[in-house]
Amino acid sequence: MPGINRRYCDLQLKQELHRRCECSAFPLGCRMVANMMYMQVRLFGRRPYLNSQYQSPYHNPSPYYAPPPVYPAPAPVVYPAPVVYYGY
Numbered sequence: 001m002p003g004i005n006r007r008y009c010d011l012q013l014k015q016e017l018h019r020r021c022e023c024s025a026f027p028l029g030c031r032m033v034a035n036m037m038y039m040q041v042r043l044f045g046r047r048p049y050l051n052s053q054y055q056s057p058y059h060n061p062s063p064y065y066a067p068p069p070v071y072p073a074p075a076p077v078v079y080p081a082p083v084v085y086y087g088y
Contacts, residue, residue: 006049012039 017037022032 003053006046009049010038010041010045013041 018031021027021034024030031076068081
């Protein structure tokens, strides 16, 4: 969501993962995996977070945005007489 702090989003993810681990058959292993996932999000999630902060004109069309042009179908390709290859 645009306008939400990245650290807040990541902590919400971590808390939700830990909450789900309470019902796991292996809560310790689940928390270890959750912490590893949180660490990966913190290390590599900057670009996806920044991309999510911008609204795409494709998802929110406005009267000032023109839709992409519709291109006509390409003409069928007509090949000359087939080439026959004899030998190696």
